[in-house]
Amino acid sequence: MTQALYTMDSETGRIAPAVDEEQARAWDRDNVMTTYARLPVTLVRGEGAKVWDAKGKEYLDFLAGIAVNGVGHCHPRVVRAIQEQAATLIHTSNLYLTEPQARLAAKLVSISDFERVFFCNSGAEANEAAIKIARKHGKKDGSATKFQIVTANRSFHGRTLATVTATAQPKYQTPFAPVVPGFSYVPFNDIEALRAVVNEDTCAVMLEPVQGEGGIYPAHKEFLQEARELCDKFGALLIFDEIQTGVGRSGKWWAYEHYGVTPDIMTLAKALGGGVPIGACLARGAAATTLVPGDHGSTFAGNPLAARAALAVLEAIEEEHLLANAYAMGAYFVHRLNEAPLRGKIKEIRALGLLIGVELVQPDARRVLTESLERGLIINAVGDNILRLLPPLVITKEDVDRAVEILSAVI
Known part of the structure; x- marks a missing residue:
């Protein structure tokens, strides 16, 4: 007999997956590549800032899918949008126009300083698009040497070969060497180091306004201003990776708004789809028209289902005043x-909105995560000393009090 896929809680009336956790772990152990160090919890249901495991235990989720579930788990507006779109049109080739994709592009342009959008499926893909725009833009005057891209030490830009090269952390690069040529790195917030490396062969400077995976390190305003001035001086593009900081996490739509520095390109993913995979590369000025038909593309990018989910996320943030x-x-x-x-017990707290890093005096981050x-x-641990906290934008004071307790x- 086939096992029931769902059960109903007799007290709450809620429907939840009927999970054989032991079987699920066996399937995972025997069939899934070992690219993740699994924690001993099998999650089956989520609502708002809470999730439940296969045993019915409740958790306060202050990681939110690593900054993905910005409007919380299973937000009713997002769920309804997905259901309606799934019953209408899930996918079609990007050779054809779909209204949800066009409407989402118009919405993103209207709430940002950018002019055009390329849709993709992830943050790494958004950064790949930005890199390709920068490389092509660098050749616009016939230069054969203007392809250098500068990023910051301790950054994180993705796991494709180009974005892992942009990610200036040897632990991610060494197993896959040789990496892509043409990248150089500077210490984050070091203006003199930036000045020393950016030159006429630089086609782009790519930075996170707040380094997330690196340990929650906000950029200094002067550092981003200098990056803007150097890019203008040498005809390079300034790229801000807002995959973790964008879509309201900082308390504004985009973290660059806190700094008064507008990049030429901004990349998004994570919270944009509320859990449905979608990425976006936004550009302005010459960068917005650099790519032409045949230069770049993606089969699933901006499909109607993902676009409708993203629209619902943006609407929820606006209507529920989640930025504030x-x-x-x-x-x-x-x-x-x-x-x-x-x-x-705490050495330092680094924060911008609901992007919070807690650096501990003792190297206890892993233990604190587990307990x-x-x-x-x-929560999440970065290295031995830093806790990373990325709760949904819907959290309340009561949620914060419980987490602090x-x-x-x-x-």
């Missing part, structure tokens, strides 16, 4: 973390 909530809850979270129970999970709080007990 992200900014306020981020400030409240930092305030609570600075209170007495954790004083002396927080046991107590019902999902668990962290205080564990730390």
Whole structure:
């Protein structure tokens, strides 16, 4: 007999997957490539800022799919949009126009400083598109040497061969060497180092306004301003990777708005689709018209299902005032973390909106992650000392208080 796929909770009336966790783990162990160090939890359902595992245990999710579930899990507006679109048209070739993709492009342009959008399926693909635009733009005057791209140490731009090269972390590059030529790196926020490397052969400078995977390090305003001035001086493009910082996480639509520095290209993914895979590369000026038919493309990019989901995400953020909530809850979270129970245990808190890094005095990040999970709080550890907190934009003060209570007990 075929196992039932769903069960209904008699008390709440909620439908949830009927999961044989032991069987699922066996399938995973025997059939999935070992590219992930799985934590001992099998998640089956989510709602808002909470998720539940196969045993029915509830967790407060302060990682949000690594900044993906910006409007929370299974937001009703997003769910409804996906259901309606799935019953209408899921996919067609990009040789044909679909209204959801066109409407999403118009929406993104209207809430940013950019003129055109290329859609893709992930953040790495968005950065690949940005790299290709920069390389082609560098050749517009016939130069054979203007292909150098400058990124920052401790950055993270993706896992394709080009984006792992842009990611200035040897641990990600060494297994796949030789990497793509034409990239150079500078210490983040080091203006003199940036000045020393950007020159007439530079086609782009690619930076994260806040380094996320690197440990939550916000850029200094002066550093981004200098990057803008150097790109203008040498005819290079300034690229901001906002895959983790964009779509409201900083308390504004885009983190660049906090700095008063507008790039030529901005890349997005993660929170844009609310969990449905979608990426976007936005450009302005000459960068917006560099690619022509045949230069670039993607089979699934901007398909109607993903586009409708992304539109629903943007509508939810606007109508529920989630930008203001992200900014306020981020400030409240930092305030609570600075209170007495954790004083002396935390070396530094680095934050912009709901992008929060907590650097511990002791190298306890892995232990804190594990014990927080046991107590019902999902967070992330970066290295031995840093906790990364990326809660949904929908969190409340009560959620923050509960998270701080668990962290205080564990730390």
